[in-house]
Amino acid sequence: MSVLSGKNILLGITAGIAAYKTANLVRLFIKAGANVKVVMTPASKDFITPLTLSTLSKNPVHSSFYNEEDENAVWNNHVELGLWADLFIIAPATANTLSKMANGICDNLLMATYLSAKCPVYFAPAMDLDMYKHESTIRSFKILKSYGNVMIPATSGELASGLVGEGRMAEPEDILSFIENDILEKLPLKGKKVLVTAGPTYEAIDPVRFVGNHSSGKMGFEIAKASAQLGAEVILVAGPTNEKAFHSFIKVINVTSAEEMYETAHQYFDEVDIAVLAAAVADYKPKNVSDIKIKKKEDTFSIELIKTKDILKSLGAIKKQQFLVGFALETNNEIENAKSKLKSKNLNLIVLNSLKDEGAGFGGSTNKVTFITDGDDIIQHDLKTKAEVANDILNQILKQIHA
Incomplete structure (x- = not known):
C-alpha cells in the first residue's frame, strides 16, 4: 500500500x-x-x-x-x-x-x-x-x-x-x-518497529471445540494500520479473525492459542521499539485436551481449566527501552483496576474500556476509551470509530516518548 x-x-x-x-x-x-x-x-x-x-x-x-x-x-x-x-x-x-x-x-x-x-x-x-x-x-x-x-x-x-x-x-x-x-x-515512526497483538485466542477442548471470546480483532488491526501509516515496520500477531491487513509495512503472523501468541510475542519483543497488546487473550485454557472428538453422552460435562501465561506481564518484566501498552476491559472499579494493572505489569500506557459504555468493547466498529499513563495522567476520550481510537493511541504514544 x-x-x-x-x-x-x-x-x-x-x-x-x-x-x-x-x-x-x-x-x-x-x-x-x-x-x-x-x-x-x-x-x-x-x-x-x-x-x-x-x-x-x-x-x-x-x-x-x-x-x-x-x-x-x-x-x-x-x-x-x-x-x-x-x-x-x-x-x-x-x-x-x-x-x-x-x-x-x-x-x-x-x-x-x-x-x-x-x-x-x-x-x-x-x-x-x-x-x-x-x-x-x-x-x-x-x-x-x-x-x-x-x-x-x-x-x-x-x-x-x-x-x-x-x-x-x-x-x-x-x-x-x-x-x-x-x-x-x-513520518514520526520512520525506522521504528512496532509489535501489535490482535483478536481472540482459541483454547482447544478437542479437535472440534474450543474456549474463546467475541473479540473481532478490529482494534488491533486498526492500531497496526495506524502504526504503518506513521512509517513503522509492524509485526502483527493475530489470533483467529476475519480482519485483513493491507499494507506493505505490516507483517502478519497468524496464531490460534494463547501459548502460540505468547511464544511469538516473546520471539519479536527484543527487536521492537513499541509493543501494543490489544489481543483479548484467554485467561484460562482446558487442562486436558482430547485427541478425539468428545462424544455427547452425559447430561452434564465439566472441563478443568488452568491459567494461561500472562503475555503482557511477562513482557513488562523483561522490557528494556520498549514502550509497552496494554488494554483493560473492566465492568466495575474501572480506573482503580486499570491503574493496578498498569503498575503490576510495568506498562507505560493502559487503554481502558468499560463495558458500561454504550458502543465500547468487542465486535463493534466504535470504542470509548480512557488513557492512563505511567505518569498517572488520566485522559478520557469520547466515543469514536476504532480507526480514530487507534490514531489517538499512536498520538499518545508519540507524546509520551517525546515528553
Missing part, C-alpha cells in the same frame, strides 16, 4: 508543454489509492484538456472562479479546495507561476487556492534552460523553499526549444516516487 493511499491530492497545472504528462500523473496518483482533484490555470488548457483530466480523476476540473458560459454556475471556492487537500502538487510549475507563488500575486484560481492551502505543497519546475538558470527563477526557488514548499528538481534532457539541458519536468513516475519518499522520511 502506498503512503498516498486515502490522501486527497490537489494537482495544480500551469501553462507549460509538460502539462501533457499530467494525464499519466493523475493515473499514477489514482493507482496509488489517492483521491485527486485538478485545478488549472486558464492558459494550461491549451496544452491538455479539462475533459481528459476530469475523466481520469473522476472529479470536475476547476480553472476559473466560475463558468462564464453558465449563468447558473456555482462559484468555485478556492478556500474549500485548499482545505480539502492533504497534498498540493503543482506540476508543471512554470517560471511565471513560480514568481507569482513567491511574491503572492493572486490573479487566478490556482494562485488563490495556493495562498489558501494549509497542506504541504510540492512544485515540479518545467521551463527552458536559460529560464531555469535565471537569477529571478533561482530566487523564486529559494523563497518558496523558505516557505516550506518542497521542490521536485527538474532533470536534464531535450527541451521544447530544441536545447538540451536542465529544466525538463521530472517524469510522472519520478514525481510519485519523490513525494512518497519525502513523506516516508518525515
Whole structure:
C-alpha cells in the first residue's frame, strides 16, 4: 500500500508543454489509492484538456472562479479546495507561476487556492534552460523553499526549444516516487518497529471445540494500520479473525492459542521499539485436551481449566527501552483496576474500556476509551470509530516518548 493511499491530492497545472504528462500523473496518483482533484490555470488548457483530466480523476476540473458560459454556475471556492487537500502538487510549475507563488500575486484560481492551502505543497519546475538558470527563477526557488514548499528538481534532457539541458519536468513516475519518499522520511515512526497483538485466542477442548471470546480483532488491526501509516515496520500477531491487513509495512503472523501468541510475542519483543497488546487473550485454557472428538453422552460435562501465561506481564518484566501498552476491559472499579494493572505489569500506557459504555468493547466498529499513563495522567476520550481510537493511541504514544 502506498503512503498516498486515502490522501486527497490537489494537482495544480500551469501553462507549460509538460502539462501533457499530467494525464499519466493523475493515473499514477489514482493507482496509488489517492483521491485527486485538478485545478488549472486558464492558459494550461491549451496544452491538455479539462475533459481528459476530469475523466481520469473522476472529479470536475476547476480553472476559473466560475463558468462564464453558465449563468447558473456555482462559484468555485478556492478556500474549500485548499482545505480539502492533504497534498498540493503543482506540476508543471512554470517560471511565471513560480514568481507569482513567491511574491503572492493572486490573479487566478490556482494562485488563490495556493495562498489558501494549509497542506504541504510540492512544485515540479518545467521551463527552458536559460529560464531555469535565471537569477529571478533561482530566487523564486529559494523563497518558496523558505516557505516550506518542497521542490521536485527538474532533470536534464531535450527541451521544447530544441536545447538540451536542465529544466525538463521530472517524469510522472519520478514525481510519485519523490513525494512518497519525502513523506516516508518525515513520518514520526520512520525506522521504528512496532509489535501489535490482535483478536481472540482459541483454547482447544478437542479437535472440534474450543474456549474463546467475541473479540473481532478490529482494534488491533486498526492500531497496526495506524502504526504503518506513521512509517513503522509492524509485526502483527493475530489470533483467529476475519480482519485483513493491507499494507506493505505490516507483517502478519497468524496464531490460534494463547501459548502460540505468547511464544511469538516473546520471539519479536527484543527487536521492537513499541509493543501494543490489544489481543483479548484467554485467561484460562482446558487442562486436558482430547485427541478425539468428545462424544455427547452425559447430561452434564465439566472441563478443568488452568491459567494461561500472562503475555503482557511477562513482557513488562523483561522490557528494556520498549514502550509497552496494554488494554483493560473492566465492568466495575474501572480506573482503580486499570491503574493496578498498569503498575503490576510495568506498562507505560493502559487503554481502558468499560463495558458500561454504550458502543465500547468487542465486535463493534466504535470504542470509548480512557488513557492512563505511567505518569498517572488520566485522559478520557469520547466515543469514536476504532480507526480514530487507534490514531489517538499512536498520538499518545508519540507524546509520551517525546515528553
